[in-house]
Amino acid sequence: MPNSSVNEDYLKAIFYLGRDGSRVQTTALARQLGVSKPSVTSMLKRLAGKGLVDYSSGQGATLTEEGRLATMRVVRRHRLLETFLVEVLHLDWSEVHAEAEVLEHHLSARMVDAIDRLLGHPSEDPHGHPIPDAQGRLRTRELVPLGDLAAGERGTVREVRTAQSGRLQRWKELGLVPGAAVAMRSKQDLEDVMHVRVGDRELATGTEGVDGVFVEREE
Template sequence: MHARLSSTEENYLKAIYKLTEHDVQGASTNAIADQLQTRAASVTDMLKKLAAKLLVDYKKYQGVTLTEQGRLTALSIIRRHRLWEVFLVQKLHFGWDEIHDIAEELEHVSEPKLIQRLDDFLGNPTADPHGDLIPSAHGELPETDQILLNRLQVGDSGMIIAVFEHDPKFLQYLDEVNLNLGKQIGVVKRVDFDDSMTIRFADGRELVVSKLVSSSIFVQKHA
């Protein structure tokens, strides 16, 4: 295993993981700077450091990718973040809109024994309170068949299983309209003009959701 990384180094690995997760291409310096709200020059310096530690592959003009070691390290940081989020909601009774910033700090405590005991204490959860899947200690992520709500057509139905957006204001809105994880919904109407949709809950209640909302929620579609 590698020597301990600083919180900043860990945040870079996480940012690069997120930027390259669904993409074969590397992350650009500018995209990383955007994600971490820092200057491109600082990014370049840090990438050289991480490349020297064999955590990233950094080729000019091709962008940055994680090495296998870098990918496993990023997944272990994500694992810690998501386990702490479960702990904060289940054991300390925080709301799902309050936990992200706290977990951003706790994720940098990397003692493996602590994290394994936390995982066991929580009953080895597979998803965090936002529905994001928790990587195993070996860096494996369970398969998922989630799709964005806005991909459903009229007549389709499914269950809300995760949120793409973690902004507290968004999560508070979902609480207000009772659009939480585990809810069963069906699509009764779509408006082509603005891509809004009307969904119906199991109890018959209907709700109009904007394109922004329907593209920030993941569902598991019923066959």
């Protein structure tokens, strides 16, 4: 039995919520997926039955190795799709997430290969997320939230993490896209205001406004 669409959504959510190594809580999954807590409990049991997650009542869930591989295949499809939608179909950077979210569950291996080939085997998607390779390996980088830069520090935007198209649109207008050079000018932590140079423009913002923008620190 291949994984169903819903199935894959749970795996992805467990993957993202458990990135810090912690076990993923029922409530966190319910919130993330927009379903009730009992739905999560019952689904975790089924996923455990399929060998995709480790789960014991009340202790949260983690992916098994098999579950992690299955998740990487979904993430690979998602990120290749986003790249494809932007590069080939010329859809907007800020809109492609929702499309990819649906289609990622329905692409055959043949189509994934064809897209990968057409795009020249890209290593990251338009938002800077690394694309897992066909073996499920995912490149990792040392990134920090833009807001974590100290005054005077410089860096380069590498990833923008959000599923909200409005935020993406704003960041695009501000020049906060992967590759952009940034420099933290000053921070007033008490008022939650920071001044950041983005390319050759100045930006004043609160932490919330750039939450999800990740940069590589300049050495």
